[in-house]
Amino acid sequence: MKNFLFSNKKxxxxxxGILIIFLILFVNLAYYLHLNLFLVLIFLxxxxxxxxxxxxxxxxxxxxSFGLLLFPAILFFFAFYFTINIFIPLFNLYGxxxxxxxxxxxxxxxxxxxxxxxxxxxxxxxxxxxxxxxxQFSYTVNYMLSVVCSYLVFSVLFMKLxxxxxxxxVCIFVFILFMQILYFLGEYKLYDIILYSFFAVILxxxxxxxxxxxxxxxxxxxxxLSICVYIYEGILIHIKRGELSKYNIFEYxxxxxxxxxxxxxxxxxxxxxxx
Numbered sequence: 001m002k003n004f005l006f007s008n009k010k011x012x013x014x015x016x017g018i019l020i021i022f023l024i025l026f027v028n029l030a031y032y033l034h035l036n037l038f039l040v041l042i043f044l045x046x047x048x049x050x051x052x053x054x055x056x057x058x059x060x061x062x063x064x065s066f067g068l069l070l071f072p073a074i075l076f077f078f079a080f081y082f083t084i085n086i087f088i089p090l091f092n093l094y095g096x097x098x099x100x101x102x103x104x105x106x107x108x109x110x111x112x113x114x115x116x117x118x119x120x121x122x123x124x125x126x127x128x129x130x131x132x133x134x135x136q137f138s139y140t141v142n143y144m145l146s147v148v149c150s151y152l153v154f155s156v157l158f159m160k161l162x163x164x165x166x167x168x169x170v171c172i173f174v175f176i177l178f179m180q181i182l183y184f185l186g187e188y189k190l191y192d193i194i195l196y197s198f199f200a201v202i203l204x205x206x207x208x209x210x211x212x213x214x215x216x217x218x219x220x221x222x223x224x225l226s227i228c229v230y231i232y233e234g235i236l237i238h239i240k241r242g243e244l245s246k247y248n249i250f251e252y253x254x255x256x257x258x259x260x261x262x263x264x265x266x267x268x269x270x271x272x273x274x275x
Contacts, residue, residue: 023044023047023048023076023107023111023114026040026044027040027041027044027080027084027107037081037084038081041076041077041080041081042077044076044077044080045073045074045076045077046073048072048073048076048114049069049070049072049073051072051118052069052072052073052118052121053069055118055121055122056068056069056121056122056125064183066176066179067176067177067178067179067180067181067183068121068179068180068183068184069121070176070180071117071121071146071149071176071177071180072114072117072118072121074149074153074173074176074177075113075114075117075145075148075149075152076110076114078149078152078153078156079110079113079114079149080107080110081152081156082152082155082156083106083110085156085159086155087106088106113145113148116141116145117142117145119138120138120141120142120145120184123138124138124139124142124184139184139185142181142184143181143233143234143237146177146180146181146229146233147226147229147230147233149177150177150222150225150226150229150230151222151223151226153173154208154221154222154225154226155218155219155222157169157170157173157222158211158212158218158219158221158222159218163212163213166208166212167205167208167209167212170204170205170208170225171201171204171205174197174200174201174204174205174229175197175198175200175201177200177229178193178196178197178200178201178233179193179194179197181233181236182196182197182236185237185240188240196236200229200232203228203232204225204228204229204232207224207225207228208221208225211224211225214263214267215267216262216263216266216267217266220262220266223262224259224262224263227255227258227259228259230255231252231255231256234248234251234252235248235252
């Protein structure tokens with residue numbers, strides 16, 4: 001059975017467009033009315049999850065329902081939560097029209113990212129039934145979106161939660177993320193997806209436990225963990241496809257050097273040390 005939304009590009013554009021406009025207006029209204037933004041974003045994330053199920057109009061299995069369908073909702077929630085807590089307070093300095101323009105511009109960017117995520121899922125699911133020329137491009141876009149989502153999630157977790165909750169939350173998120181990533185490739189069996197996702201949890205959880213007690217700011221901790229996700233994800237993709245080249249090894253080596261540089265030069269030792 002074909003996806004009835006994907007079978008007509010106008011349908012998915014219409015549905016996603018209406019959703020994006022609604023989300024922007026709803027978030028703006030919640031902000032100006034001083035509503036509980038956390039609860040508002042939970043509700044809107046649930047709406048995005050339902051919309052993902054509508055767009056992915058197929059029978060889906062455990063991996064899809066646990067990872068693939070959750071990804072847009074997770075991306076949406078943390079993108080808005082990160083923006084409202086970090087960027088929006090800065091825009092208050094401009095006041096008036098400047099604040100409205102800048103905040104809405106960020107909302108539009110987030111909505112475009114959400115649209116890209118929904119479109120990617122629709123393309124990949126359809127590619128399992130019909131040959132879709134954009135499928136390979138969608139893999140690349142999803143690769144980058146997963147790294148962006150990782151940074152947003154890790155940033156919020158390190159800002160808002162205690163040490164134990166950070167580790168638990170990181171484990172849950174990384175497992176869901178890699179379930180989505182590996183299923184998206186369409187080249188792994190369910191056993192392999194769960195196994196490699198579990199290995200990712202062990203790797204990132206240990207790294208996050210180290211960073212919690214390491215005297216470094218939360219944003220840099222999030223960046224380091226995101227680089228770890230990028231490296232592990234890239235290695236899995238290249239090994240599975242037999243495309244792990246010297247260039248890839250050189251790229252990942254540079255990123256590992258960047259991690260060590262962050263750990264060496266940016267910690268806050270003592271009262272006045274570091275940055």
